[in-house]
Amino acid sequence: MTTPTNPRFNHTKYRAFPRVTLDDRQWPSNALSKAPLWCSVDLRDGNQALIDPMTVEQKKQMWALLVRMGFKEIEIGFPSASQPDFDFTRWLIEARQIPEDVTVQVLVQARDELIERTYEALRGVRRAVVHVYNSTSPVQRNKVFGLEKSGIIDIARKGATKVMEESKKFPETEWVFQYSPESFSSTEVDFATEVCNAVIDVWQPTPENKTIINLPATVESAMPNVFADQVEWFCRNVDKRDCITVSIHTHNDRGCAVAAAELALLAGADRIEGTLLGNGERTGNMDIVTMAMNLYSQGIDPELDISIADDIIATVEECTNIKTHPRHPWLGELVYTAFSGSHQDAIRKCLAQQSEEEHWDVAYLPIDPQDIGRTYQSVIRVNSQSGKGGASYIVEQALGVTLPRWMQIELAQHIQSASEREARELSSDEIVAIFRQAFMPRGGHYELSGYQTEHDSLHHTIQATLNDGQNLITLHGKGSGSISAFGDALHKTTGLDLQVVQFEEVSLGEGSDAQAMAFVQISLQGQRFTAAAQDGDTLAASLESIVTALNIAISQGVKAA
Template structure:
């Protein structure tokens, strides 16, 4: 199509996208788009010779998870101390070397968690801890109190919003007044913590993306001068996309402008903190690193205010998929997901990059055929080169990475669809019996159905499918070594009586739920079982009307599924746990 078909529209800000051609004359929407301003009219970035488009990502930046602070404050039900500790220990085990652990002046829970770290050994010596505070003296004092005695390196992270609308509407300050407010907070930090060993400083001009570039540069240079940034004690300047307001290239331009014009650049660690309001947080972070950022703050799987913080898992595994070591261990991504879901009380979407239950599953026949051929070619190349398959370059259609890299099996990739299509497994159970199976249980059950159909060579009707399900997950074990005699709750205490070898034993747990009390009693009886997930549904559509509890369990290195069926949800859950203990 000749270029004359696309006349270019110009504005004082420069060239824009071409006008839509005749074949793309879509109707106007009913939404009032005229009420909004584009980012270029609000932030004019004096950068014309940008270098970031020609660069490549060749190494991982410093990752800083902020789940315990930014992610936690976005939860409807913030983490309790046990969940905070479990999340922290997960991040340490994964290899994070700098972790934001809380906002000590915001709540007693956050303050106490920082004190727990100070008074225990849960933080390895090589992990740097970050604490967050506004630029207000009383809150800075509380923050400094929380870190006293910590043996690790500590970063005190001070922030203040700097964008015009925040200055006008929230803070009531002009540029000069806000600069003095920020410097006052910086002086308080220096006075209260400047002489503490192993303490460094971080400053965030909140809403950096909507702040005038010259003002952001002025304030950041003032802070590095005040804090005497030096190569052996660098200051972190964190430039957050607190609210994502433009295409990712605009953020990259903003970061490159700061990277090239900051004073004391060799004494600054340039950090970014992208949010995901436009759904492009990942791209913003990646382009920001190309533009000069050395450090990225975000959350595992992208939890955070509104649409979330940038997803550190996706960023890291994007590097992995390009042959760059992300420096973080995601080799058991399902365990990571379970921990994050437990701590956040938020389930991860089945289509979430890399971690979702469906991301390695092909439902299309053409996709599945290509994947099978890719696996066959991968095995052929490994045999020809006489090398293990795990050492051969990964080139399988539709699979950006080898599922085994993140601890996934190949069964869910090449078998689930063929079986769910063949017998309509999940669909039949839901429509005929009202049972909604979790995706991982669908995968497990599909393997069993295939064994049956391979032996019989026939399709499976609804009643047969339900019979196979009962046999696999509900039928009592032939010889159960332990029997549940009673489980009851009185006040805050739950009592469990088990019979093993003809001997009954009763144990009690305070402030424990039914499942927690029962699994603890089983462990004491020598039959430990860990419940990984619990799902409750009900039978309907002409069946029994009973409650059905489905649990995913682990014992040692073995995982499996068990179910319990009863009129009572409570009893169904107990039956499921006991079946799991017998299976394990």
């Protein structure tokens, strides 16, 4: 046993959360096949958790994003408790900002005067959810309110009655009632069900006019499988199950808000409340973006537009003043980035084989980053931990060619050296510049000025002209091909035993204006030198690459004639 440094760090003052007796649970065998009903609470629950709550203008900005993403239910505030929330509610209604297919939701405590104020804020709305709640957990009953269970039920029943009575004053509006036993996750499941049944008895929902019963993990107190058991027990035992929409509102105290919500759907829930990127009290609300992308990655339509990832991040940051962590699931800046050499190599190889017609199957990339507006240039980034794959991928994207493996290996050495020297990540532009400096340097001892070739069935002959900066030098050579003939010509002229060890050429396009690129590795005096060249003439590119490799060799000490 390790002795804690802090004597107050003592696990024995906590107790395990009680399990739910549910020996025949069904949720582990279920599978998700469709998106839930979504309700964004960014403008209410997310807003109340901010150091500086949103202004009305910021709320307008967030509202526009939520509508654009496709949310059909949006909790817009707590108008009876906040004047800005009241004003924002009135603006939405009076300025006719609520689309026909969008329903607004407002929160209110089970108190008469607050319920009356809520309906005043909603006057004239086409359709709205009035969400009433009261706390039900033992700690709230015993230490906050000092009430027995009957007192808690009485509060819930009276609040439900008041909500229903006030709605009758506004018959022009289509009203939907929602009830939350706050701290459901910390309430005895049989008592939470009893409270909800009391509310259901007041509202008398039907299959055509359903009531929403929202089950909050107000504080996440147990593993997500325990919460799933609670939800399944509730769905089995609640009255009029076919007349209610079971909604879930999880928090992230244990880091499992998304997992708890997903398992709750397996357990029978229909609807999910949460916020974009998980903003909310303490560790936050359930992150709708993460859950929606989880569904998307499994081939399920999330029924929300997450493809506008950058707009989502920008708006949430602007409205909440909270930066998005670079490792945030799915949308973080570094989520689709590989620094590891082996990861980069695997991604590069998989991308080269991935076709549009087949299911996505790329190592280390659970989805195609392009689906949410990310480019492949951001997928592979290079630092001192990276191998040949990453740098090669970046150069290949810039040049539009695939580098030979032997060139990839040499490039990796140059990149790693530069990264270690700079002690930082290298940008794409820097990597391409290093490639060009290492393998396509400008200038040099020789420059190819021109050439002519002839060939018969046995031999190729070449006459080429080199410029050494002072004189034009004419070369003659013979070989089995133009490349070997040029090597023979260089040997005769320079006296150097030059051999072409590796050679590849590739076209960079089609038609008369297409460019060609050649890659070469030569051997001189027991050393190898690698170079590349680009030209509109395929053979010229090949010969220039050899001359460049010779120039690199000379710059490193090999003596020319």
